[in-house]
Structures are given as structure tokens and as C-alpha cells.
Amino acid sequence: MIRRRLYVEERVSRLAVWSLRAAVFALPVTAIALLLYATETLDFRSAVYAVLAGVSLSGLALLLALAGFVVIWNEGLRGLGRVIGAAALALLLLAPTATVAALSVGLPVLHDITTDAQDPPEFQTLGVVRSRAANPLAYPGAMAAAEQRDAYPGIKSITFDVPPDDIYKAVMGLVTRHKWLVVDAVPPRGGQREGRIEAVARSLPFGLRDDIVIRLRRTAEGTTVDMRSVSRNGDRDFGSNARRIDQLLTELAEAQGRPRR
The missing domain is CATH 1.10.287 (Helix Hairpins)
Incomplete structure (x- = not known):
């Protein structure tokens, strides 16, 4: 069977x-x-x-x-x-x-963050090469500055008792380490003029472009460093610009052997 x-x-x-x-x-x-x-x-x-x-x-x-x-x-x-x-x-x-x-929860709708809202570092080269569809590089004004102060009170200028040329070299080293694309770099020449570094960074996780300008000014104390980071697209940066500025200035302060106030 x-x-x-x-x-x-x-x-x-x-x-x-x-x-x-x-x-x-x-x-x-x-x-x-x-x-x-x-x-x-x-x-x-x-x-x-x-x-x-x-x-x-x-x-x-x-x-x-x-x-x-x-x-x-x-x-x-x-x-x-x-x-x-x-x-x-x-x-x-x-x-x-x-x-x-x-x-982004609790963060203001900002895309332009600077350490000096009264006299923001200006873009020169990037202002020419950016697409017309990108966000404008004109600083948005007093209302944005007030929102930034409330959200990111630690974002402010930093001064070192070090010559501008030494600070410029240190900043360029950090920019290179972060692999930002340097578009223009103007050394201060011993403080005879303002030092300026313009660069483009990518923000995670989607790789959106942010434009950066770093300004170095000679002062009686030494050198004052200001930084501005602007999202190229969109009306908000989800905190990426403030984090970038805070990280760079903290690293710069540590490299100079002083705490960042």
C-alpha cells in the first residue's frame, strides 16, 4: 500500500x-x-x-x-x-x-547664528558665489538677535591675549581638521587688517550646506574672534549652526590653554 x-x-x-x-x-x-x-x-x-x-x-x-x-x-x-x-x-x-x-523641540526658527549681532562678520566671497535661491546673507536683525540670546546665551565673541597671526593659524588648523571647504582665507598680517576665513560645512544627517565666516580683529588685549554660521537653505537650522560655533570656539580656547567663558 x-x-x-x-x-x-x-x-x-x-x-x-x-x-x-x-x-x-x-x-x-x-x-x-x-x-x-x-x-x-x-x-x-x-x-x-x-x-x-x-x-x-x-x-x-x-x-x-x-x-x-x-x-x-x-x-x-x-x-x-x-x-x-x-x-x-x-x-x-x-x-x-x-x-x-x-x-528641534524648543529651538527658535533661526538659520543665521553669530557671536556678534551688533556687527556680524560679513561674507564677501561666498556672497558672490552662492545661488540666488539660497537664504540671503543680510543679517535678519534685532528680533533674530533676541531669539538667539534666549536660546544660545553662550554664543558670543572670544578674546585671546595672543597675536592675530597665531590665532589665525590655530583657526585654520581647526577648520582643516573639520574638513570644511575653505572658499577664501585672508590672514591678518600682524593685525594690519582683519583676518577672515570663509568656508562651507555640511550639517548632519542630511548633508545640508552651511556657510561660515570667521573674523579675527586685533584689540588692545590681543585678538577677538567672531564667527557666523548661516544655513544655505530652509528657515531653521535645528541648532546645527550654534553647535558648530560653540564647538569651534571651545576647541580654539582649549588649544590656547584657557577656559572659555
Whole structure:
């Protein structure tokens, strides 16, 4: 007598399948948008919309994955690996967005931060080469200065009892270490003129461009350093400009062997 084996095909959860498809599709959408913006093929607004589309797909994928997990748990369907993979890929894109949103809580809507609001360091070279679609480099005024004081009271000028040329070399070393793109550099020549460094930095996690100018002035005490950092696009910087200024001036103070007040 021939025994027949009965094979029962286990069904795969459709939610698991579609969650993974959505998560996989969201990755190239976001990556291509960031790449095109980085290479200046895509303008900022279009890049933002494309990135938001990718993030939205990731959110949808995560919801489908959660629903798929519930169905698999209750009905015993296959597809747990797809659900886990979809959730992991979705979180890979959602985590940076959530981090930026969390960092922006309680911060003012500012994109231009300076240590000297009364006489902000001026951009010269970057003012010429930037796109017309970028944020203006004219300082926004007293209201922005007041909001900055409330949000970032520690962002202010710093003075060293060191000649301008020595401070200039130290600042250039820090700018190089941070791998900022130096667009223009004017040494102070022993204090005969103001030293100025203009550079472009990338802010994490999306690599948006921020324009930087550092000014060195000879004073009776030595050298006063001022710094200004301006987001090229968008009406808010999520605190990145203030963090950049604070970090550089803190590193400069440590290099000169004095605490930053």
C-alpha cells in the first residue's frame, strides 16, 4: 500500500510582502534625492519633497510590518523574516528624521547664528558665489538677535591675549581638521587688517550646506574672534549652526590653554 503524503502549503502574509517592498523602495528614493542634492543636480525644495516621500514610504512600511506581525502571530502565516527586514529598513530612514525633529523641540526658527549681532562678520566671497535661491546673507536683525540670546546665551565673541597671526593659524588648523571647504582665507598680517576665513560645512544627517565666516580683529588685549554660521537653505537650522560655533570656539580656547567663558 502506497502512503500518500499530504503537503499543506503555508500561506505568506501579504502585509509582510508589501511592507518589505515599500521599505526597499523607500531606500533608493531617499538616497537618490540626497545624491542629486549633494551634486547640485536637484534644488533644495525638490530634494526635500523627494526625501519626505522616501520617509513617508518608510513610515508606511513600518505600519504594514507591525500589522503583518499581528496577523502572523494570530493566524500562523509565514513572513516573519520579511516583517523584521521591513521594520529594520524603515527604522534606518526614520531614525535620522526623528532625531532631527527631537533636536528641534524648543529651538527658535533661526538659520543665521553669530557671536556678534551688533556687527556680524560679513561674507564677501561666498556672497558672490552662492545661488540666488539660497537664504540671503543680510543679517535678519534685532528680533533674530533676541531669539538667539534666549536660546544660545553662550554664543558670543572670544578674546585671546595672543597675536592675530597665531590665532589665525590655530583657526585654520581647526577648520582643516573639520574638513570644511575653505572658499577664501585672508590672514591678518600682524593685525594690519582683519583676518577672515570663509568656508562651507555640511550639517548632519542630511548633508545640508552651511556657510561660515570667521573674523579675527586685533584689540588692545590681543585678538577677538567672531564667527557666523548661516544655513544655505530652509528657515531653521535645528541648532546645527550654534553647535558648530560653540564647538569651534571651545576647541580654539582649549588649544590656547584657557577656559572659555
